[in-house]
Amino acid sequence: MNNEDKLKEIFSSSLGIKLDDIKENLKYHSIPQWDSIAHMTLVAAIDDAFGTMLDTDDVINLSSFDKAKEILKKYGVDF
Amino acid sequence: MSFFHTLDKFSNNTALVDSFGNQYLYKDLIELSDSFASNLKSGKKNLVLILCRNNIETIKAYLGTIRSGNTAWLLTVDIDPTLKENLINCYRPDYIWQPGPDNNDYVLTEYNIERDFEIYKDLSLLLTTSGSTGSPKLVRLTQKNLNSNAQAIAQYLQLDSSEKPITTLPHHYTYGLSVLNSHLTVGAQVLLTEDSIVTSEFWDFFKREGATSFAGVPYTYETLKKLNFFNMDLPSLRYFTQAGGKLHPDLVKEYAEFSHKKGIKFYVMYGQTEATARISYLPPEHNIEKYASMGIAIPGGTLSVLDDEGKDIKEPFVDGELCYEGENVMLGYATEEKELAEGDKMQGRLLTGDIAHYDEDGYFYITGRKKRFLKIYGQRTNLDELEGSLKRLGIECACGGKDDLLMIACIDSSRNEEIKDLLVEKYHFFHKSFKIVNVDKIERNESGKVQYESVFKNYL
Numbered sequence A: 001m002n003n004e005d006k007l008k009e010i011f012s013s014s015l016g017i018k019l020d021d022i023k024e025n026l027k028y029h030s031i032p033q034w035d036s037i038a039h040m041t042l043v044a045a046i047d048d049a050f051g052t053m054l055d056t057d058d059v060i061n062l063s064s065f066d067k068a069k070e071i072l073k074k075y076g077v078d079f
Numbered sequence B: 001m002s003f004f005h006t007l008d009k010f011s012n013n014t015a016l017v018d019s020f021g022n023q024y025l026y027k028d029l030i031e032l033s034d035s036f037a038s039n040l041k042s043g044k045k046n047l048v049l050i051l052c053r054n055n056i057e058t059i060k061a062y063l064g065t066i067r068s069g070n071t072a073w074l075l076t077v078d079i080d081p082t083l084k085e086n087l088i089n090c091y092r093p094d095y096i097w098q099p100g101p102d103n104n105d106y107v108l109t110e111y112n113i114e115r116d117f118e119i120y121k122d123l124s125l126l127l128t129t130s131g132s133t134g135s136p137k138l139v140r141l142t143q144k145n146l147n148s149n150a151q152a153i154a155q156y157l158q159l160d161s162s163e164k165p166i167t168t169l170p171h172h173y174t175y176g177l178s179v180l181n182s183h184l185t186v187g188a189q190v191l192l193t194e195d196s197i198v199t200s201e202f203w204d205f206f207k208r209e210g211a212t213s214f215a216g217v218p219y220t221y222e223t224l225k226k227l228n229f230f231n232m233d234l235p236s237l238r239y240f241t242q243a244g245g246k247l248h249p250d251l252v253k254e255y256a257e258f259s260h261k262k263g264i265k266f267y268v269m270y271g272q273t274e275a276t277a278r279i280s281y282l283p284p285e286h287n288i289e290k291y292a293s294m295g296i297a298i299p300g301g302t303l304s305v306l307d308d309e310g311k312d313i314k315e316p317f318v319d320g321e322l323c324y325e326g327e328n329v330m331l332g333y334a335t336e337e338k339e340l341a342e343g344d345k346m347q348g349r350l351l352t353g354d355i356a357h358y359d360e361d362g363y364f365y366i367t368g369r370k371k372r373f374l375k376i377y378g379q380r381t382n383l384d385e386l387e388g389s390l391k392r393l394g395i396e397c398a399c400g401g402k403d404d405l406l407m408i409a410c411i412d413s414s415r416n417e418e419i420k421d422l423l424v425e426k427y428h429f430f431h432k433s434f435k436i437v438n439v440d441k442i443e444r445n446e447s448g449k450v451q452y453e454s455v456f457k458n459y460l
Helices: A003-015 A036-050 A056-061 A065-074 B026-037 B056-067 B081-091 B143-156 B174-184 B200-209 B218-226 B249-262 B337-341 B383-391 B413-426 B452-456
Strands: B014-018 B023-025 B047-052 B071-076 B095-099 B106-110 B123-128 B138-142 B190-192 B213-216 B239-242 B265-271 B278-282 B302-306 B320-325 B332-334 B349-358 B364-369 B373-376 B379-382 B397-402 B405-410 B434-438
Touching (some): A036 A065, A056 B200, B014 B026, B014 B056, B047 B056, B123 B143, B138 B143, B174 B190, B174 B213, B190 B200, B218 B239, B302 B349, B373 B405, B405 B413, B405 B452, B413 B434
Parallel strands (some): B047 B071, B213 B239, B405 B434
Antiparallel strands (some): B123 B138, B138 B332, B302 B320, B349 B364
């Protein structure tokens, strides 16, 4: 599985939504499922899967699927 | 006089600043509130349903409704449409104030409701008791309740007009509302935002406006720890409060130690919607040594512990049911429209349903619960109500679990998906906050009572 698919899987399982519903522009709070509780679940799942330790700024700036990719790139994850 | 009628003492103070940069002085707030109220029919007491967001529209309607002697009923704007419909049919409000179809500007809709009774003269506010499950059980509160609790809170938190609390909780939620009320009693400035603590917008607003305090449920504090709160630079912060469920004692200790080191205050508090909001607080000077305690009664209130016969337990460390007495105790519940006519059923005395004891210094500790409910991310979830609503759909099940983890034991596994959809879509439970397990039978005792402990013993 490439990293893009891996990240989609994480979004899907953390937010409890279908894989097809994950688009580049999926944003925090744009769907009811992505609330603060789901957000922290998502962050933990990302850290787990990619072996990262996102810092505070990363966590509070991870406001879309696109943004998540951008942040992970900083940690050397290729997309 | 209640704080609703003394706002003009602070005419030229700033009352609200929202995250869009709008500012409202107290005199603006009075004008907006009274102009909202001028749309309500006079000559009778109206019930006004307000679908709440953390915005000026909500606050002016809340204040305007109560200032004009009408009854406000607060619900979350995010409530499921069918549940909302059911509640509206149950209580038949005279007006509904909610965002229009474009989800932006609020619209007031009038319904011509005929009642063969008058709404009780002192009834000012209706709040829900149980999260988003759409239960028709409401708490009936008066201006006296609201005022007494707001004043008590302002007193023990030592609030003055220089405070700037930032909103972290919604206003239909009693704890969130108490932050607004207590700060309006002292002419302070409330920072209004709908952004959550996991967004950069929240922290930008916090720093830009110099927030002096925030409130949080246990989950807020678990999240803040992950957000590295202990290393954040927040020079304007004076105090923070925690309520809405029991925060793990280790975390209380950690936050208490942090606050002492930083020279700010951390208040652990306990309360119930039935007591308007707050019942007790743990004085910050004792929050390290008594980190497992829910503290002492708020000013003007009394706490006691009762034995099985309802008698006062006079010695420390003996468990009994926690009882609270004070001016902030509700009139009573309502479960249907005609109960809006009812007066005071409680006489200022509330059996909390929590099991507790006190120590030799008179500090109280909660050790269990008499009533069957869980706190799921700060929201109370009544297990019997939830079980009842599943059973009405023909689902044979039992509901149990622990705080932040609801468990549903169900016999027919083919219904699992249906239960899951219902909980997530209709009741807005986070999909990881509950587990559905399949069992061969729901164990009952001889009298037919479900034996929850044995049903869930292998899962908890």
